[in-house]
Amino acid sequence: MTMEETKTILDENEIPKKWYNIQADLKTQLDPPLNPQTKEPITPEELKAIFPKELIKQEMSRERYIQIPEEVLEVYKLWRPTPLYRARRLEKALKTPAKIYYKWEGVSPPGSHKPNTAVAQAYYNMKEGVERLTTETGAGQWGSALAFATSIFDMDCTVYMVKCSYEQKPYRRVLMETWGANVFPSPSTQTEVGKKILETHPNTTGSLGIAISEAVEDAATHENTNYSLGSVLNHVMLHQTIIGLEMKKQFEALDDYPDIICGCVGGGSNFSGAAFPFIEDKIQGEHRDTRIVSCEPMACPTLTKGEYRYDFGDSAGLTPLLKMYTLGHNFVPPAIHAGGLRYHGDSPLLSKLTREGYMEAIAYYQNEVFEAAKLFAQTEGILVAPEAAHAVRAAIDFAKICKQKNEQKTIVFANSGHGFFDLAAYDAYNANKLQDYEHPKELILKSLKELPAV
Numbered sequence: 001m002t003m004e005e006t007k008t009i010l011d012e013n014e015i016p017k018k019w020y021n022i023q024a025d026l027k028t029q030l031d032p033p034l035n036p037q038t039k040e041p042i043t044p045e046e047l048k049a050i051f052p053k054e055l056i057k058q059e060m061s062r063e064r065y066i067q068i069p070e071e072v073l074e075v076y077k078l079w080r081p082t083p084l085y086r087a088r089r090l091e092k093a094l095k096t097p098a099k100i101y102y103k104w105e106g107v108s109p110p111g112s113h114k115p116n117t118a119v120a121q122a123y124y125n126m127k128e129g130v131e132r133l134t135t136e137t138g139a140g141q142w143g144s145a146l147a148f149a150t151s152i153f154d155m156d157c158t159v160y161m162v163k164c165s166y167e168q169k170p171y172r173r174v175l176m177e178t179w180g181a182n183v184f185p186s187p188s189t190q191t192e193v194g195k196k197i198l199e200t201h202p203n204t205t206g207s208l209g210i211a212i213s214e215a216v217e218d219a220a221t222h223e224n225t226n227y228s229l230g231s232v233l234n235h236v237m238l239h240q241t242i243i244g245l246e247m248k249k250q251f252e253a254l255d256d257y258p259d260i261i262c263g264c265v266g267g268g269s270n271f272s273g274a275a276f277p278f279i280e281d282k283i284q285g286e287h288r289d290t291r292i293v294s295c296e297p298m299a300c301p302t303l304t305k306g307e308y309r310y311d312f313g314d315s316a317g318l319t320p321l322l323k324m325y326t327l328g329h330n331f332v333p334p335a336i337h338a339g340g341l342r343y344h345g346d347s348p349l350l351s352k353l354t355r356e357g358y359m360e361a362i363a364y365y366q367n368e369v370f371e372a373a374k375l376f377a378q379t380e381g382i383l384v385a386p387e388a389a390h391a392v393r394a395a396i397d398f399a400k401i402c403k404q405k406n407e408q409k410t411i412v413f414a415n416s417g418h419g420f421f422d423l424a425a426y427d428a429y430n431a432n433k434l435q436d437y438e439h440p441k442e443l444i445l446k447s448l449k450e451l452p453a454v
């Protein structure tokens with residue numbers, strides 16, 4: 001390999017054959033999810049109404065490596081292994097001695113990391129005889145990943161899409177429908193939850209919390225139908241480790257190892273997937289100086305301003321209670337363009353590792369994030385998703401610090417997806433119309449006060 005290479009590309013037969021389960025290496029176990037009524041730990045039995053057995057097993061497993069089914073690997077080959085790029089033109093523009101790398105997940109058919117878990121989830125459900133999956137989607141990134149995955153395995157897919165996105169952002173809906181999914185604006189008349197809300201609030205624009213409640217009700221009340229979640233849960237983090245496992249092989253090929261790893265965090269899946277295989281090294285006492293940095297919006301600062309405690313996963317309070325960093329399930333973040341980073345909570349695994357000091361977090365304003373995305377587009381050519389742009393901002397800031405200190409550090413960021421469906425956001429930024437929000441401390445404290453007592 002010469003110094004001039006831009007992409008480090010693995011062969012198809014080098015795709016990792018197992019996912020890495022960080023639960024095997026935790027010094028103390030995760031606090032268990034609790035039944036929202038009894039506040040007792042959830043039993044696998046209770047989860048069977050909406051999840052397949054294999055995913056329930058993975059959710060609780062403490063086996064270090066879990067075999068990726070052959071059929072899933074076959075689908076992964078449509079876009080995996082994904083390239084690890086060296087951002088040489090960005091380095092040059094910044095005049096930094098640092099090396100900047102990014103792992104590019106935008107090459108998947110739906111354009112993000114999300115099919116890494118959507119394909120696995122659809123497969124296990126199909127294997128257990130499930131014929132239809134339900135889910136919710138905000139702007140449509142998760143819905144389109146699941147629509148793609150279910151079409152591959154000949155399953156039906158019902159997506160409850162937050163009504164304001166359904167009306168304002170039609171293109172991801174078109175993508176989902178082209179893959180064969182049924183998409184309803186939420187709240188809908190398909191479910192009791194939806195009908196009740198429409199009676200009292202006929203003009204509501206909907207919310208992710210309502211859409212989750214609809215998708216769960218639909219799955220729980222229909223035969224051969226399950227529910228599927230695109231982030232937060234342990235089995236989702238597990239499937240996403242394919243990203244970090246590939247990255248490790250790529251850095252081995254480069255004979256290098258990252259000093260700084262950053263990525264954006266909504267529910268935590270793309271960044272956990274990229275970072276956990278490196279945190280494994282830290283837990284084993286190697287590469288302890290490597291910094292692992294979560295990037296989040298100032299408008300939804302879960303890790304930097306939230307509290308680490310039990311909370312519901314949805315706003316209706318129907319889901320199990322999870323121990324995580326949270327801003328409170330009633331927290332409604334401002335309508336920033338990085339829709340995928342507007343979740344009130346975070347993955348329990350990522351939360352615990354942050355609490356224990358293996359990871360840290362930084363929050364950014366949206367204008368500085370788009371400024372970074374624009375520089376990235378103009379140097380590297382790729383137009384990243386507004387979510388991924390948070391990681392670009394962090395990588396640039398770290399590279400600037402390296403310039404000041406004249407340090408040749410190796411920086412890598414998880415580049416979670418492309419922004420071709422987010423051009424309205426770029427349009428607003430280019431026209432100087434983006435607003436910076438910082439969520440007021442009082443509102444965060446107010447919403448944290450409404451957390452359930454456990």
Ligand SMILES: *Cc1c(COP(=O)(O)O)cnc(C)c1O
Nearest residue numbers: 231266267268269270340387417
């Ligand atoms: C959904 C999404 C995210 C946020 O979700 P995580 O689970 O935190 O990864 C980030 N980037 C892109 C491109 C997404 O589609």
